[in-house]
Amino acid sequence: MILRLEMPPELVLRSQEMKQADAASIAAGIPGIELMRRAGGAVAKAAAEMLTKEAKVVVAAGPGQNGGDGFVVATLLVRQGHRVSLGLLGNVERLSGDAALAAKDWKGPVEAAEDLPFPEADLIVDALFGTGIARDLYGSARAAVERMNASGRPILAVDLPSGIDGDTGRVRGVAVRAMRTVTFAARKPCHLLMPGRAFSGDVEVADIGITSKTLAASGGKLFANAPSLWLDKLPRPELSSHKYDRGHTLVVSGGATRTGAARLAARAALRIGSGLVTVASPPEALGVNAAQLTAVMLRGCDGPEGLHHILQDVRLNALVLGPALGVHSGTRAMVAVAAHARRSLVLDADALTSFEDLASELHQAFHYAPTVLTPHDGEFKRLFNGHPDILDPESKIERAHRAAVYTGAVVVLKGPDTVIASPDGRAAINENGTPYLGTAGTGDTLCGIIAGLMAQGMPPFEAASAGVWIHAEAGASFGPGLIAEDLAELVPGVLRKLLN
Ligand SMILES: NC(=O)C1=CN([C@@H]2O[C@H](COP(=O)(O)OP(=O)(O)OC[C@H]3O[C@@H](n4cnc5c(N)ncnc54)[C@H](O)[C@@H]3O)[C@@H](O)[C@H]2O)[C@H](O)CC1
Numbered sequence: 001m002i003l004r005l006e007m008p009p010e011l012v013l014r015s016q017e018m019k020q021a022d023a024a025s026i027a028a029g030i031p032g033i034e035l036m037r038r039a040g041g042a043v044a045k046a047a048a049e050m051l052t053k054e055a056k057v058v059v060a061a062g063p064g065q066n067g068g069d070g071f072v073v074a075t076l077l078v079r080q081g082h083r084v085s086l087g088l089l090g091n092v093e094r095l096s097g098d099a100a101l102a103a104k105d106w107k108g109p110v111e112a113a114e115d116l117p118f119p120e121a122d123l124i125v126d127a128l129f130g131t132g133i134a135r136d137l138y139g140s141a142r143a144a145v146e147r148m149n150a151s152g153r154p155i156l157a158v159d160l161p162s163g164i165d166g167d168t169g170r171v172r173g174v175a176v177r178a179m180r181t182v183t184f185a186a187r188k189p190c191h192l193l194m195p196g197r198a199f200s201g202d203v204e205v206a207d208i209g210i211t212s213k214t215l216a217a218s219g220g221k222l223f224a225n226a227p228s229l230w231l232d233k234l235p236r237p238e239l240s241s242h243k244y245d246r247g248h249t250l251v252v253s254g255g256a257t258r259t260g261a262a263r264l265a266a267r268a269a270l271r272i273g274s275g276l277v278t279v280a281s282p283p284e285a286l287g288v289n290a291a292q293l294t295a296v297m298l299r300g301c302d303g304p305e306g307l308h309h310i311l312q313d314v315r316l317n318a319l320v321l322g323p324a325l326g327v328h329s330g331t332r333a334m335v336a337v338a339a340h341a342r343r344s345l346v347l348d349a350d351a352l353t354s355f356e357d358l359a360s361e362l363h364q365a366f367h368y369a370p371t372v373l374t375p376h377d378g379e380f381k382r383l384f385n386g387h388p389d390i391l392d393p394e395s396k397i398e399r400a401h402r403a404a405v406y407t408g409a410v411v412v413l414k415g416p417d418t419v420i421a422s423p424d425g426r427a428a429i430n431e432n433g434t435p436y437l438g439t440a441g442t443g444d445t446l447c448g449i450i451a452g453l454m455a456q457g458m459p460p461f462e463a464a465s466a467g468v469w470i471h472a473e474a475g476a477s478f479g480p481g482l483i484a485e486d487l488a489e490l491v492p493g494v495l496r497k498l499l500n
């Protein structure tokens, strides 16, 4: 991993934002047909890399501008000596705008997409639909996609695999399984969100002359989660800094038979660099915790009153509540004490599920306490049950964003495509997750990493984004056999790469 500090964060643009960027570029003097020719040129270049000279290419073009790109690709590949057949969904007289212009350059026959000989192709170019898909595919559109997939031949998708929704990454009825995708100017959410990421294959972003300034003006708040997004805010201890400079994380433990989660979180907070870490333990679990803690300190804490007493020490500047606390009113009371104490706060697991059907108690609850919620899908659905405005949007980004605005907290909606959303509208989509993280206790470790970063002064959105990325990178560096106890010990290796 070569990290160059000056790399700007990678912007991801939604379909509507991309259309704005297109329009702005055309207004700035790049004709739409020129954008299409550059787009088609980039796809033809990628196709040529996948082909031998005499190869047979079958281009499936759709009724919109994505289809227009397909006409450009077909024209260019014929000029390069390839054997190309092109089929159109619909009829060529119905084409409009730049697609109609591109179709005029195509000198070969325009077949019906239904008749295309996909099994004979060395390469299929999928130019049926891009960002303009408006509903589930049916009829001849569906049949064309199903025949493409059934052919078993390699498919190169134009902009995005047909049938995938550009903004949500969901399959609209049926979708092309592409080996490779060439998209234009910026990736769209579907290239990072599942299952769209899986359907896209290897994604290449082609520069078609839309400037980063234009992209930032059209989008600007949605990012791919990568070090370029938060590396400048990752804590770097100064030579003169001592442990009190690096914050003090408090993790509240569950009862005598449920203490492991807190220790996993505590160890991770220490490993990510929190100057001090303390486990606040119920009296009946002090012995269990004491027997297994060394650098992590231990204090007795008897319920919400006990927590309120401990938090009189203002040096405790980051808290983790939730893992194994139990689902009941006592946990809700602990959350209230923590929120009122105005410390950085990570809420997970039981601290979220204890508010099932009571999300209204969390409404705007975290204005004064930089807070990160880390639900997985199930916890999210339970927590916001009864709030269709938050649960119903098809887009995972939109669901996380609305929950963030509602609660005032940064929301980490976990999964293979974890989304980190801030109340201020920023969001990041994570891509380095590994299936090996699917083991008990890894969520507790993530809480500790995020809290430990906030203890060192990292703002919640950046701490959550960095925490998710570092956590996944640590897991991926271990691979098969990973268990939660390994994770904290793998964090230093990831930090070394980031900080050197
Ligand atoms: N800067 C860029 O990103 C550029 C993008 N280009 C290409 O333009 C398409 C977007 O074009 P648009 O015409 O808006 O949409 P599509 O071509 O994806 O398809 C819309 C087309 O299809 C019909 N349709 C929609 N849903 C269905 C359905 N379920 N069944 C049947 N038909 C459907 C709809 O009526 C329209 O006619 C983008 O993806 C890029 O490939 C520019 O070419 C270059 C710059």
Ligand SMILES: [K+]
Binding pocket: 066, 126, 127, 128, 129, 130, 157, 158, 159, 160, 161, 162
């Ligand atoms: K496509």
